[in-house]
Amino acid sequence: MKYDRTYNFSAGPAMMPEEVLEEIRDEMLNYRGTGMCVMEMSHRSKAFLAIYEEAVADLKKLMNIPDNYKILFVQGGGTMEFAMVPMNLMKNGVACYVETGTWSKKAIAEAKKFGEVNVVASSKDKDYTYIPDCSNLDIPENADYVYICENETINGITYQQLPNTKGHVLVSDQSSMFLSRPCNVEDYGLIWAGVQKNVGPAGMAVVIIREDLLREDIGPKAPVYCNYNTHAANDSMYNTPNCWAIYCVGKVFKYLLKNGGVEAMEKKNIEKAAVLYDYLDQSKLFKASAEAGSRSLMNVTFRTGDDEMDAKFVKEAKAAGFDNLKGHRSIGGLRASIYNAMPKEGVEALVAFMKKFEAENE
């Protein structure tokens, strides 16, 4: 790599495409003749509005988003979304959640503040190492929505097929898989994603919401900021948005379009993940943590079974230029997050290093 850059396997914030960073660098002191940096621009200026509009249009193209969906840029990350989803969508005060790990559990805890939460499926019995069967869920008639975390970053599991919601609205947290593969937006009522994993810098979530789910009045004690309609009715500029993040994700959207879109990303991501999983499946030292049918293409979790050996691996890998391979502090073990921006060579180099480490530690 140029610039002596590290192979960064962080679960997020995470790698961004090098050519995107180069562009951002080159536009820092004077963005395209405006005489200012994007950070210095009024969000209501022509130059910034063009950046915003292109970002929205490019995302629409990338994901083939129908016209009856709104794209919102919202601050506060997943923690804010965990609250905003029930605050906005619980009309009847009833929702269903699928429990698959830390992030769905946090969403469940927050939703309980705002109404009745039915956990309709769970993989708790096996420490969230698989996605439970969601083909015949027991969904109350009056449920406002069914919520999933489509890729659980910590345990490294992902849905191979969407739940059968029996006609109810599907809400998905796509944070750690956003734009990693095609998805049919019409299958969802709402998709949200923190952008700091697969798309850009931390500090913003993208929300894609079907317009009929927007409500002007979501209750007398809901902050203005927490109403999706505040953002939808004002093109994400009711107040000053995270302009820098919009600028950066816009560049990543263009990069993806130029490089074959999400279809090409999926192909590349399948190849990349296979390099790692194939090795793990035959390794005597490392074992993949997630069940075969639920494995994430983005977050590959594994462990040696010996905490000291795991720590030794993390340390030696870092010294060799492979950073952030430690598993999430809540579950330990090891994890390689290989988002869109991680080149295949990075994964191949990691596997070569793992083989060497395995040989040295037989």
Added chain:
Amino acid sequence: MKYDRTYNFSAGPAMMPEEVLEEIRDEMLNYRGTGMCVMEMSHRSKAFLAIYEEAVADLKKLMNIPDNYKILFVQGGGTMEFAMVPMNLMKNGVACYVETGTWSKKAIAEAKKFGEVNVVASSKDKDYTYIPDCSNLDIPENADYVYICENETINGITYQQLPNTKGHVLVSDQSSMFLSRPCNVEDYGLIWAGVQKNVGPAGMAVVIIREDLLREDIGPKAPVYCNYNTHAANDSMYNTPNCWAIYCVGKVFKYLLKNGGVEAMEKKNIEKAAVLYDYLDQSKLFKASAEAGSRSLMNVTFRTGDDEMDAKFVKEAKAAGFDNLKGHRSIGGLRASIYNAMPKEGVEALVAFMKKFEAENE
């Protein structure tokens, strides 16, 4: 100026120091040997934690913040703060607000959702062109706090002295004057400021809160994100913060420390504002909008009294390299925001241009 940069008089986002932008540019592809951009760093990595800790320590030094105050970095901007202040501080459900323009009115409207709001002073009678007398406010005994917008960006007015709160907690929105002059933090229970005006990129507010005002439980329907204690108890990293903004404001803090701190900024800001107000006070074409005793050092509002002439001025000024001189769309007129990063030469050049424009339009 280098880089053919514009004199940008935007009310926010606004100018940042050129040398700060240069540093950011130079660290883009590889931050100090980490092999990654700050945007790509795990917020829990050593490199990023060092950035965070330095930013907090430098701000503490700059503002001389006592140890019993916490510094928080929160997303959602002023709109989120308008709700979070009453959600967190209304223990008795009663607060007092001083009404001085758009931003205090927005804060009042949001606070009414959460309790009883007493507007204890207002400058509505003269279209918010002055700060009302706050020396003897009628504050209920059980009021949880007295809230002010210390510098109203739109009308360009600022407090010359703080209200007499009669022992009650003072809460201040310092967004458009943050770090523009010394302030005695102990006079306040809570100071918050959107950083996109005087300090850095949009997408983050700094909150400085006295520890005894933090409460673990702020009610059963408050989102986790909206509790200041969530952020205080986790060093602003309960969830992924706006890391990029922390990095950028940290650089601005260092720049300010290196350049004499807020004392030096105040001196420079008084000089800069005087260049403009002195001219306005003798101009036959332009008139300052704010009353003499309430004038902001940051946002200088003025008008010709003729909307077409105002528009002509904005257009010709822009062509001459002076951008964003249009007043806020809600009140019209003209406005020059001259935050810390606007060099004195920029204001002098603007006044020279205004004199020329005045001569041409007698």
